Amino acid sequence: MEEYIKISQMVHSITKMDVTLNDRDGNTLFDSIHHSIPVVLGHPDDEYVHTNEILNKHHSNQYYHHINPYGLEYMAVGIWREHSFYGSLIIGPFISSILVIDLIKEIMIKNSLPIGERKQLEQFYQSLPVLSEIESKYIGELLVNLCSHEYINSGQISSNTIKPVINYDQLKITIEENKDIIENRYHHQNKLMDAITKGDRAEVQILIDSLIDVFVGFSDRVPGNPIRSSKNMAFVCNTLYRVAAERSGVHPVYLHNISERFAIVIERTTTIPSLKKLMFSMANEYCDLVKSFSTGHYSPIVKTAVDYILLNLGYPISLTTIAKQIHVNPSHLSRKFKEDTGMNITDFINQKRVGEAKLYLQRGNISMTDIAFMVGFNDLNYFSKVFKKLTSVTPSQYAKKRKL
Structure with missing residues (x-):
């Protein structure tokens, strides 16, 4: 498979995309990976076996365009020798939509991902190459042609170098x-x-x-x-x-x-x-x-508390929970939090959750119940009450106004 390692390196160098070379059992023989897939999206190892199974059932001149449950796309081609399947070369992940924010919302809802991961997921998906249908087709055809025959070593012909005159x-x-x-x-x-x-x-x-x-x-x-x-x-x-x-x-x-x-x-x-x-x-x-x-303008205790809140918005959070997690006295935390932020912890959490809810309400096709649970409210009525208190309109009214 050494020749295919060279091909993998060449494909990665030209496309700047992640490339993985696997044997017939799905074991990785070579990879050139820049993207660290977030933990909440799982790991693609089990997808390698699935990809090999698909490729092994089809002709050697066919490529496989795979889209996983998280919207991550991969292009794969089988490695064949004398009609026997030896493994696969996979390029990706990439995406085919520039509407990253909308894609994130759909993926988080479909897969029940925690709201605290939204920003990290946005950054990850925005780092992925966005390929048009024709571009992904050409990549598939390129991989087929690269892997359908033996690797040919090449040589370079260079021009003469002119020595510069220094002034x-x-x-x-x-x-x-x-x-x-x-x-x-x-x-x-x-x-x-x-x-x-x-x-x-x-x-x-x-x-x-x-x-x-x-x-x-x-x-x-x-x-x-x-x-x-x-x-x-x-x-x-x-x-x-x-x-x-x-x-x-x-x-x-x-x-x-x-x-x-x-x-x-x-x-x-x-x-x-x-x-x-x-x-x-x-x-x-x-x-x-x-x-x-930014939390740098807060005291160390409040900064730690705010960081915890922002990273755990989709989960149940209370003064007691936060105090326990950051190892401080609840009364002391409550007092310092009010001094630094001008509001109590519950109001701060609700404000941040309503901010997240607005992003989903702008989408227009997600149920209020789903949005409430996604941003950490366990009761739809309480969500509506808090939302109206902070925005002067109900979630439904806000969503309707965004459509106009």
């Missing part, structure tokens, strides 16, 4: 110019990090333009490969944004997921204009993350 006077000028560029870049970088730490999206929009201009100026760091240089700078910015958001007190769970997603998207981007657009998206999303999940 030392110009080199001195360039060094001075680069010094100014570096100082300017660090100045804007620090201001931008401060803006992200505050979640100040308006300030970020002003600063990001200057940073991107400087960013493009560093596109020759890898000689002859400006896209690689630009990607490297984008990785640096991703790290800077993550550190800035961390300073605001955003929980590492959220930071890990958004950082991993952007790392994958950066590597998959193929043009400098696309990378520039991505820089805007990255800064804005980190800013939004700070706005939604």
Whole structure:
């Protein structure tokens, strides 16, 4: 199977997608995987056996487009030698819909996934390649053609390299110019990090333009490969944004997921204009993350309590439960929580749950009962009462207004 390991490496390098090579029993012989599938979505190992069974029942010139219960799609082709099935080469996961948020809502409801996982799942699905029907078809046909005959070793014919002539006077000028560029870049970088730490999206929009201009100026760091240089700078910015958001007190769970997603998207981007657009998206999303999940302005006890609440919204939560989990006295926690947030724990939890409920009500085709249970309310009447108290309208009225 060594030749198919080479093919797997080649497919991964060109498509930037995850590739797995399995033997006939479903055991993994090689993989090149960037995506860490969230625990709540299970693990695809049992799907490898299923995929092999399907491929083994069909002709060697056919490929298998598999969609699992969580909407994750895979393209697989059998490896055959002298009409005998040897294993499979699988590429994925990918998705065929850009409506990620809607997809997440449907998947969470169908599979009864905890509401606290929504943000992490959003980040994961947004990191996946989105393939059109024709693109997935071409990938299937490509895999069939790559795996239907023996691997052929190839050789490269190279052109002669022209040795550059160094102009030392110009080199001195360039060094001075680069010094100014570096100082300017660090100045804007620090201001931008401060803006992200505050979640100040308006300030970020002003600063990001200057940073991107400087960013493009560093596109020759890898000689002859400006896209690689630009990607490297984008990785640096991703790290800077993550550190800035961390300073605001955003929980590492959220930071890990958004950082991993952007790392994958950066590597998959193929043009400098696309990378520039991505820089805007990255800064804005980190800013939004700070706005939604920052707890750095709270005292340590309240910060820990808020983090626990945000990660467990879909489960029963009470003052006693939280106090026990974070090992503090309930009365002390209640007092500190009111001091820091201006509301008691029950009101805070209800506010966050109603915020989540709004996202599902905007969908328009989910029952009120399902939404209530998804966001942690065990009683539909209580859900409606709390929702109206916080929004001045009932859940049904809110959903109807969103349709208009």
